[in-house]
Amino acid sequence: MKHYEVEILDAKTREKLCFLDKVEPHATIAEIKNLFTKTHPQWYPAHQSLCLDPKGKSLKDEDVLQKLPVGTTATLYFRDLGAQISWVTVFLTEYAGPLFIYLLFYFRVPFIYSHKYDFTSSRHTVVHLACICHSFHYIKRLLETLFVHRFSHGTMPLRNIFKNCTYYWGFAAWMAYYINHPLYTPPTYGAQQVKLALAIFVICQLGNFSIHMALRDLRPAGSKTRKIPYPSKNPFTWLFLLVSCPNYTYEVGSWIGFAIMTQCLPVALFSLVGFTQVTIWAKGKHRSYLKEFQDYPPLRMPIIPFLL
Ligand SMILES: NC(=O)c1ccc[n+]([C@@H]2O[C@H](COP(=O)([O-])OP(=O)(O)OC[C@H]3O[C@@H](n4cnc5c(N)ncnc54)[C@H](OP(=O)(O)O)[C@@H]3O)[C@@H](O)[C@H]2O)c1
Numbered sequence: 464m465k466h467y468e469v470e471i472l473d474a475k476t477r478e479k480l481c482f483l484d485k486v487e488p489h490a491t492i493a494e495i496k497n498l499f500t501k502t503h504p505q506w507y508p509a510h511q512s513l514c515l516d517p518k519g520k521s522l523k524d525e526d527v528l529q530k531l532p533v534g535t536t537a538t539l540y541f542r543d544l545g546a547q548i549s550w551v552t553v554f555l556t557e558y559a560g561p562l563f564i565y566l567l568f569y570f571r572v573p574f575i576y577s578h579k580y581d582f583t584s585s586r587h588t589v590v591h592l593a594c595i596c597h598s599f600h601y602i603k604r605l606l607e608t609l610f611v612h613r614f615s616h617g618t619m620p621l622r623n624i625f626k627n628c629t630y631y632w633g634f635a636a637w638m639a640y641y642i643n644h645p646l647y648t649p650p651t652y653g654a655q656q657v658k659l660a661l662a663i664f665v666i667c668q669l670g671n672f673s674i675h676m677a678l679r680d681l682r683p684a685g686s687k688t689r690k691i692p693y694p695s696k697n698p699f700t701w702l703f704l705l706v707s708c709p710n711y712t713y714e715v716g717s718w719i720g721f722a723i724m725t726q727c728l729p730v731a732l733f734s735l736v737g738f739t740q741v742t743i744w745a746k747g748k749h750r751s752y753l754k755e756f757q758d759y760p761p762l763r764m765p766i767i768p769f770l771l
Contacts, residue, residue: 465488465535466484466485466486466487466488466535467485467486467487467488467490467528467529467533467535467536467537468482468483468484468485468486468535468536468537469482469483469486469495469528469536469537469538469539470482470483470536470537470538470539471483471499471513471538471539471540471541472517472538472539472540472541473540473541474514474517474518474540474541474542475517475542477517480499480502480503480541481499481502481503483495483498483499486498486528487528488527488528488529489527489528489529490527490528491524491525491526491527491528492513492522492523492524492525492526492528493508493524493525495513495528495539496508496511496513496524499511499513499541506541506543508524509544509547509617509618510543510544510545510546510547511541511542511543511544512541512542512543512544513539513540513541514539514540514542515531515532515533515538515539515540516540517540519540521542522539525687544620545620545621545622546620546621547618547619547620547621548618548619548620548621548624549617549618550614550616550617550618550619551608551609551614553619553623553624553627554604554605554608555605555608555609556624556628557624557627557628557631558601558604558605558608558631559601559605560628560631560632560635561597561601561631561632561634561635562597562598562601562602562605564632564635564636564639565594565597565598565601565635565638565639566594566598567639568636568639568640568642568643569590569594569639569643570582571583571584571643571645575640576644576645577645580645583645585643585645585647587647587649588657589649589650589657589724589725590642590643590647590649592657592661592724593642593721593724593725594643596661596664596721596724597635597638597639597721599668600668600717600721603668603672607672607675611675611676611679612675612678612679613679613682613684613686615682615687615689630736634729634732634733634736637729637733638725638727638729638730638733640729641727641728641729642725642727642730647727649726650723650724650725650726651726656723656724656726657724659723660720660721660722660723660724661720661724662720663716663717663719663720663723664717664720664721664724665720666716667713667714667716667717667720668713668717669699670699670702670709670712670713670716671710671713671714671717673697673699673700674692674699674700674702674703674709674710674713675710677692677695677697677700677703678692678710689755691752691756691758691759691760699713702768703763704760704762704763705762705763705764705768705769706745706763706764706765706766706767706768707745707748707749707752707763707764707765707766708741708744708745708748708749708765708766711741711742711744711745711766712766712767714737714741715734715737715738715741715766718730718733718734718737718738719734721734722734741766742765742766742771745765745766746765746766748765749763749764749765
């Protein structure tokens with residue numbers, strides 16, 4: 464069996480960081496990362512990105528050396544991804560924050576509104592309903608992160624968490640401030656508007672959960688398998704006929720429901736920003752499906768049936 468030699472260079476300076484002799488042809492990138500860590504313990508595997516080109520895409524952990532377009536002396540370029548944090552920690556921090564922050568406003572803890580309102584309660588039913596919906600949404604997300612999603616990538620750069628938390632926590636505080644404000648005015652069309660909004664919210668939450676369960680069922684525990692999702696007997700999954708990421712469609716729908724229920728501008732803005740973000744992701748995921756699967760259903764759009 465012909466062995467490989469692998470040299471690892473710094474992608475920025477081209478300085479030679481490591482030379483690995485007699486690497487087995489079927490060694491994976493994950494195994495090469497482990498060998499590299501032995502000589503450079505400060506860069507544990509989650510820190511490392513290895514590429515064939517200094518500015519190229521990171522190789523996947525499961526890529527096999529002999530299948531890469533390299534000679535028997537392979538040159539790989541190393542980039543330091545910086546401190547990493549697990550996705551589960553990321554999601555728990557991002558989602559526990561809004562849940563807790565919203566409740567501070569709901570219970571009107573001191574130093575938010577005028578002193579005379581400390582620990583008072585709103586007289587509008589919609590304010591209590593909004594608190595239930597908001598809390599339910601984030602508790603659902605936390606539980607799904609712990610018990611439903613089977614993520615394929617273990618970690619993400621620590622710096623992302625500051626950006627994401629500013630977004631989630633900041634918007635939660637802004638929305639909660641207005642909805643729980645003692646001078647808050649309930650929606651124009653009263654109970655009818657609230658009931659319609661609640662129906663939209665509940666349907667979309669059920670839809671979002673159904674899609675998450677369907678995605679989970681595509682991937683056996685402990686694997687990184689990716690498959691084409693198809694509608695099942697559950698009618699909420701039928702949206703897979705028309706879009707690639709129905710979980711995002713339902714997610715945006717939930718926030719539209721919440722915006723109609725509260726008739727609050729910051730909620731509408733949060734829905735709009737969220738919609739823009741998930742549309743960008745949905746387009747990326749849609750493109751990956753088309754690239755990955757030749758038999759991908761042609762009728763599907765990324766997020767909005769027939770439109771977007
Ligand atoms: N409003 C907002 O701002 C916002 C933003 C982000 C997320 N969210 C919520 O959080 C949820 C999760 O977000 P996400 O971005 O992680 O969703 P996602 O990319 O659709 O993934 C959900 C889970 O399904 C897996 N998965 C996706 N496609 C798969 C396939 N074809 N085969 C096998 N497994 C597959 C993913 O694994 P991988 O690890 O391989 O991707 C992940 O574990 C969203 O649905 C939404 O409810 C909301």
